[in-house]
Amino acid sequence: MARSPRSMGVNMGDIARLANVSKPTVSRVLNGSPLVTAETRDRVLEVAREHGYAVNRNAQRLRNIRTDTIGVVLDFGSHRQGRIADPFIFELLAGVSEALSVRNQDLLLSPPGLSNGKSYVDLIRSRASDGFIFLGQGDREPLLRELARAQVPFVVWGAVNPAEPYCAVGSDNLLGGRLAGELFRKRGARRWLFIGNTDHAEIRMRHDGLCAIARQEPAVHVERLQVEHMAYASTYAGCVAWLRDHPAPDAVFAFSDTAAMAVIAAFREAGLHAPRDYALVGYNNIPPAGDFTPAITTIEQETHLAGAILVEKLMQQIEGGRAKSTLLPTRLILRET
Amino acid sequence: MARSPRSMGVNMGDIARLANVSKPTVSRVLNGSPLVTAETRDRVLEVAREHGYAVNRNAQRLRNIRTDTIGVVLDFGSHRQGRIADPFIFELLAGVSEALSVRNQDLLLSPPGLSNGKSYVDLIRSRASDGFIFLGQGDREPLLRELARAQVPFVVWGAVNPAEPYCAVGSDNLLGGRLAGELFRKRGARRWLFIGNTDHAEIRMRHDGLCAIARQEPAVHVERLQVEHMAYASTYAGCVAWLRDHPAPDAVFAFSDTAAMAVIAAFREAGLHAPRDYALVGYNNIPPAGDFTPAITTIEQETHLAGAILVEKLMQQIEGGRAKSTLLPTRLILRET
DNA sequence: TTGTAAGCGTTATCAC
DNA sequence: GTGATAACGCTTACAA
Numbered sequence: 001m002a003r004s005p006r007s008m009g010v011n012m013g014d015i016a017r018l019a020n021v022s023k024p025t026v027s028r029v030l031n032g033s034p035l036v037t038a039e040t041r042d043r044v045l046e047v048a049r050e051h052g053y054a055v056n057r058n059a060q061r062l063r064n065i066r067t068d069t070i071g072v073v074l075d076f077g078s079h080r081q082g083r084i085a086d087p088f089i090f091e092l093l094a095g096v097s098e099a100l101s102v103r104n105q106d107l108l109l110s111p112p113g114l115s116n117g118k119s120y121v122d123l124i125r126s127r128a129s130d131g132f133i134f135l136g137q138g139d140r141e142p143l144l145r146e147l148a149r150a151q152v153p154f155v156v157w158g159a160v161n162p163a164e165p166y167c168a169v170g171s172d173n174l175l176g177g178r179l180a181g182e183l184f185r186k187r188g189a190r191r192w193l194f195i196g197n198t199d200h201a202e203i204r205m206r207h208d209g210l211c212a213i214a215r216q217e218p219a220v221h222v223e224r225l226q227v228e229h230m231a232y233a234s235t236y237a238g239c240v241a242w243l244r245d246h247p248a249p250d251a252v253f254a255f256s257d258t259a260a261m262a263v264i265a266a267f268r269e270a271g272l273h274a275p276r277d278y279a280l281v282g283y284n285n286i287p288p289a290g291d292f293t294p295a296i297t298t299i300e301q302e303t304h305l306a307g308a309i310l311v312e313k314l315m316q317q318i319e320g321g322r323a324k325s326t327l328l329p330t331r332l333i334l335r336e337t
Numbered sequence: 338m339a340r341s342p343r344s345m346g347v348n349m350g351d352i353a354r355l356a357n358v359s360k361p362t363v364s365r366v367l368n369g370s371p372l373v374t375a376e377t378r379d380r381v382l383e384v385a386r387e388h389g390y391a392v393n394r395n396a397q398r399l400r401n402i403r404t405d406t407i408g409v410v411l412d413f414g415s416h417r418q419g420r421i422a423d424p425f426i427f428e429l430l431a432g433v434s435e436a437l438s439v440r441n442q443d444l445l446l447s448p449p450g451l452s453n454g455k456s457y458v459d460l461i462r463s464r465a466s467d468g469f470i471f472l473g474q475g476d477r478e479p480l481l482r483e484l485a486r487a488q489v490p491f492v493v494w495g496a497v498n499p500a501e502p503y504c505a506v507g508s509d510n511l512l513g514g515r516l517a518g519e520l521f522r523k524r525g526a527r528r529w530l531f532i533g534n535t536d537h538a539e540i541r542m543r544h545d546g547l548c549a550i551a552r553q554e555p556a557v558h559v560e561r562l563q564v565e566h567m568a569y570a571s572t573y574a575g576c577v578a579w580l581r582d583h584p585a586p587d588a589v590f591a592f593s594d595t596a597a598m599a600v601i602a603a604f605r606e607a608g609l610h611a612p613r614d615y616a617l618v619g620y621n622n623i624p625p626a627g628d629f630t631p632a633i634t635t636i637e638q639e640t641h642l643a644g645a646i647l648v649e650k651l652m653q654q655i656e657g658g659r660a661k662s663t664l665l666p667t668r669l670i671l672r673e674t
Numbered sequence: 675t676t677g678t679a680a681g682c683g684t685t686a687t688c689a690c
Numbered sequence: 691g692t693g694a695t696a697a698c699g700c701t702t703a704c705a706a
Contacts, residue, residue: 009462011698011699011700012699012700012701013699013700021676021677022676022677022678023677023678023699023700023701024676024677024678024700024701024702025675025676025677027700027701027702028675028676028701031701035675035676036675036676037675037676040675040676052458052459052462053462054459054460054462054463055463055699055700056399056463056464056698056699056700057463057464057465058395058396058398058399058404058464058698058699058700059395059399059682059698059699059700059701060699060700060701061395061700062393062395062396062399062682062683062684062698062699062700063681063682063699063700063701063702064682064700064701067395072446076431076434076435087427090427094413094449097413097446097448097449098413098448098449100448101448101449101450106445106465107445107446107448108443108444108445108446109409109434109444109445109446111434111435111437111438111444112431112434112435112438113438121389122389122391123391125346125389125390125391126391126392126393126394127393127394127395127683128394128443232624232625232628233624236628258624258625261625261628261629262628264628265628287569287570287595288569288595288598288625288629291569291573291598291599291601291602292598292625292629292630293629293630348682348683348684349683349684349685350683358692358693359692359693359694360683360684360685360693360694361684361685361686361692361693361694362691362692362693364684364685364686365685365691365692368685372691372692373691373692374691374692377691377692392683392684393682393683393684395682395683395684396682396683396684396685396698397683397684397685398684398698399682399683399684399685399698399699399700400683400684400685400686400697400698401684401685401698464699
């Protein structure tokens with residue numbers, strides 16, 4: 001088979017020659033153009049198959065405006081303090097991966113440590129991707145505002161705040177917080193403890209929801225334990241320290257089920273058991289939550305839709321439109337704690 | 338700024354003109370060639386910075402032999418039966434992502450459902466990636482052999498079997514199985530139950546290790562409960578059904594900590610408690626394992642090195658070399674069960 | 675319905 | 691040291 005000197009394999013020209021057609025015809029066949037005769041099409045496809053030909057995606061992307069690649073950004077850092085704490089974010093990733101492949105978009109997993117706005121803008125400029133999906137906004141709100149200003153197409157899974165200049169999809173964290181608050185109120189708890197890093201908008205909104213209910217009960221007092229990292233260990237240590245300096249709460253709302261497990265362990269050290277001594281609500285409804293001892297009451301997020309919705313909204317933007325933020329439902333899963 | 342008709346932004350030609358040099362010079366500057374004068378270099382860099390220029394990666398990849406992109410394949414399917422069971426695989430992903438970014442390689446996350454060998458070969462042929470990293474070989478051994486035959490550069494995290502024609506990195510699953518077996522023997526257990534899908538080579542080797550120890554004790558009998566999926570629910574249901582038809586085991590070795598949690602729950606239904614009624618060993622040492630009630634005895638894998646090693650071995654292959662399989666150490670984490 | 679020609683933005687080669 | 695030129699493999703006018 002004749003091939004050009006630097007060529008690595010068979011190219012479109014080779015297929016064209018072997019099928020007795022021109023390059024554009026091969027291109028048309030491969031792109032499903034209706035213009036070609038069925039006969040020509042079959043011949044070209046046969047030759048292509050026979051020679052194991054696959055279109056060079058880089059040449060394609062050089063010519064085309066779209067790269068059909070989406071950058072996906074997730075915070076390995078905050079979820080990986082030694083070991084990843086919560087499988088939640090990866091369910092999201094699985095959903096996004098699936099939704100992208102349905103649309104024939106490549107998923108470029110963003111390297112860790114891509115922190116400043118310029119690096120994302122450069123990825124677009126270098127035509128490495130058409131847009132971004134951020135899984136969890138973390139503490140990156142300034143970055144996201146910068147990208148919005150720079151007209152970079154992107155969507156965010158996380159806190160939904162209509163005041164922000166970008167499209168976010170997330171569950172109703174405010175409602176999540178209120179659901180926990182309502183349960184605590186029903187149980188007659190007075191000293192509520194919120195555990196989580198409120199620098200993260202999602203978590204802050206849960207705190208706000210909890211406080212909204214608390215304000216309706218004059219006797220209720222909400223305290224807050226700020227934990228730095230998402231991992232189990234950091235919550236455990238935080239709780240142990242907290243219990244040394246403070247009177248024990250009778251209700252605890254933790255930012256994740258993994259954190260709730262840490263709460264249970266730390267409180268047990270102090271002789272405190274849920275639900276006997278305190279009510280406990282986690283978040284995410286991860287698989288082991290229901291099977292822990294005690295079974296953890298939690299807030300479930302509707303994540304199975306998230307991937308498809310995120311991709312849909314991003315595509316709208318890439319195609320030049322605007323996409324509105326969306327709130328997904330949330331519900332309380334009542335268990336032992 | 339003058340730009341070519343179909344152009345999307347500023348390109349190398351523009352920068353060249355603005356800096357009063359030629360395109361190749363700009364290229365040399367950007368690739369850190371020692372040939373250019375410091376003065377020229379600074380001028381070019383300044384102009385590039387000023388205009389927010391970023392090299393077009395597609396043009397680059399079209400010219401170059403390497404694409405500097407690695408496909409990473411993970412089994413969302415088997416880990417996501419409704420909900421992802423085990424965060425273990427994602428720690429691996431985090432490590433790989435980090436190791437790739439250190440080497441300036443893009444991470445193309447493989448779409449789910451890329452099952453036959455041809456689709457992987459085509460990804461190479463279409464120059465979308467230089468090679469693959471498979472996280473977990475799952476039940477894909479035939480596929481992997483096919484790829485090895487087709488000379489596709491790839492590495493696998495999973496079972497290490499010197500007889501296989503490809504490079505695998507993984508922890509010593511045989512040893513893992515033996516560690517569990519030795520513990521069971523020390524406890525004087527007689528009826529051992531292995532839980533896991535032995536279609537997966539990694540799991541099969543753990544079974545083999547367990548049986549190797551069992552054979553040294555004439556009184557010991559090993560049974561096996563095959564579970565289809567990696568998720569919690571499938572193990573739970575399997576155990577419940579198993580206990581109906583079989584006498585209770587006095588030792589259980591589960592394929593993951595999540596599965597061990599399912600065992601605990603299912604056995605409790607039957608009035609059986611670890612460690613009183615049976616010894617239990619899990620796998621992976623995920624964060625909640627130590628804090629479960631009872632705290633789960635488990636086998637820990639050295640995953641923090643995995644990413645770097647996998648990437649290293651893959652690069653060796655891409656650069657034309659051969660890479661040897663590697664076994665990583667494993668150890669028993671003794672807890673309550 | 676198909677073919678010709680041009681160009682996408684790089685980098686390698688070779689000349690100066 | 692730097693520049694002109696020619697690919698890399700594809701798609702989009704435009705012509706036939």
